Amino acid sequence: MSEELLMIPGPVPVLPRIRNAMSKPMIYHRGDEFREMYVEIVSALKWIFQTRNDLFVLSGSGTCAMEAAIGNLVRKDTPIVSIANGKFGERLVEIGRRYSDNVTAVNFEWGSSIELEEVKAAMEEKHPQVVTMVHNETSTGILNPAEAIARLTRKYNALLVLDCITSIGGYEVPVDDWGVDIAIVGSQKCLGAPPGLSAISVSERAWKMMLDNNDGGDNSERPYYMDLIAYKDSFDKGQTPYTPALPLFFALHEALELIKEEGMVKRVERHRRLANTLRSAVTDMGLSLFPRLNDLSAYSNTVTAIKVPEELDDARLRGGMRERGVMIAGGQGKLKGKIFRIATMGNIREGEVSRTIQALEETLRE
Secondary structure (H helix, E strand, O other): OOOOEEOOOOOOOOOHHHHHHOOOOOOOOOOHHHHHHHHHHHHHHHHHHOOOOEEEEEOOOHHHHHHHHHHHHOOOOOOEEEEEOOHHHHHHHHHHHHHOOOEEEEEOOOOOOOOHHHHHHHHHHHOOOEEEEEOEEOOOOEEOOHHHHHHHHHHOOOEEEEEOOOOEOOEOOOHHHHOOOEEEEEOOOOOOOOOOOEEEEEOHHHHHHHHHHOOOOOOOOOOOOOOHHHHHHHHOOOOOOOOOOHHHHHHHHHHHHHHHHHOHHHHHHHHHHHHHHHHHHHHHOOOOEOOOOOOOOEEOOOEEEEEOOOOOOHHHHHHHHHHOOEEOEEOOHHHOOOEEEEEOOOOOOHHHHHHHHHHHHHHHHO
16 A cells, blocks of 8 residues: 555655755754754855745744744733734743733634734724734635735734745745744755754844843743743854754755755645635635635635535545545644645645545545
C-alpha cells in the first residue's frame, strides 16, 4: 500500500529533501555554521513576509508565537480588541485574557464573515492599543480581510497582531505594505517544513510598546522563554537566546530553499489553482462549502471546509477516505461532526489533489 497521504491543514507532507536535511550531524548552536544558517533563514522569511522588520524563529509551534506576541506587548491593563470567527481567533482571545484584564472579543459566528462596521464600533468604544485577528481561519476555511483590518487598526492608532499561520507561504502577505505590526507563521503549514518552529516579525511600533512596557526593568509580566527582547539581543550575534531545535532549523532552511526555487508568484498561483480544482470537484459532487462570504472575505486557498451532508456520518466519511490512503480533517470544537476539511497547502501538488478527489468520490458512492 502506498504511503498515507496527509491532506490535513498541518502538518503537511514533507518532501524527501527536507526530511533528509534533518539527518545532518549536530552542530554547535553558538558557532559560525549555525549563525550563517540562521541569518539565511531569517533573510528568506523576510522575503516571504515582504518585510524589513525584525524577524525571529522560535522553537515552538504557532501557538507559541501567538503567545509571544501578546505576552510581550501587553500588560494587565492594556486594552485589546480581539476579532474572532473561528477556533483560532478565539484562541487569541484566550491568550489575551491570560495577560490583560481588558480584552474585548468581537465575535462572529464560526464560518461567517467579519463585518467591518462591528469592528469599527468596538474600536471607537474601547480605544484598544492592540488588535488581534487570524488572517486565514483554519478551522472554517475562510480568508479574513487582513488589509482592511490593518487600515482600520492604524486609523485608531492601535497595533495589529495577525495570525498568518496558514496564509504566509500560500498567499502574498505584504506585511509592511499592509502595516501589520506582528505577523506569525508556523513551519508545518504553507512553508512545508515539519512542525515545531514558528516565526514572528515585529515592527518598530511594536518594539516601542514592548520597550515602554519594560521601562524601569520590570519584566515580571513578560514571558521568559518567549521574551522577544532577548531574541532581538541574541539575533544581533546571529544566535537564539536558548538552545534551538537544530534538526528543525535544518529542515526549515531546506524548505525555504525549495520555496525560493519555485518562486512566490508560482507558489501562490499553485495554491490558488489547487484550491479551485478541489472546490469545483466537491461542488460537482453535490457538496456545499461551509464559509459564508461577504464582499471582503474569500474561500481559503490553503484549506477547504465542506459541510457534512445530513445523511452521512462524519467519522465514517473520514474513515472511508483513510481506507483509501487519504487522511482529511474533521471539524473542530463546535463544528465537530458538521464539516470536514481538506488542505491544499505547502508541498501538495496536482497528483495529491486528484487522488483525494477520487477517494472522496469513491467514499461517497459507498
